Amino acid sequence: MAQSKEEVFNQIADIIADRFQVDRETITLQLNFKTDLDADSIDFVEFILELEDTFGAEISDEAAENLNTVGEAVDYIVAHNN
Known part of the structure; x- marks a missing residue:
């Protein structure tokens, strides 16, 4: 069952806070993951893996490189998690 943007945002925000x-x-x-969170590449990769586990979504390396903000991550998960 598809989740709403708000549900996805809340789950992603919880992961980020933790x-x-x-x-x-x-x-x-x-x-912004890189400028606001000061996330290095290892932090970001681990975060992407956690998103994949949480949402059961496959996020390619190319797609991950284009996810700069929480909003972009939410949009990606909503679009690819049906």
């Missing part, structure tokens, strides 16, 4: 030790309330669709 993994990157940031205040859950500060996470928005505009949050």
Whole structure:
């Protein structure tokens, strides 16, 4: 069953808050993984793997490289998780 954007955002925000030790309330669709979270490539790869596990979605390396913001990740999961 497809999830709404809001449901996907909430799950992704929970993962980010836990993994990157940031205040859950500060996470928005505009949050940028590399500039706002200071995520290095290993952090980002682990985050992508966690998204795949959580949502059962396959995220290619090419697609992952284009996911810069929380909003882009939400859109990708919603579009590829039917």
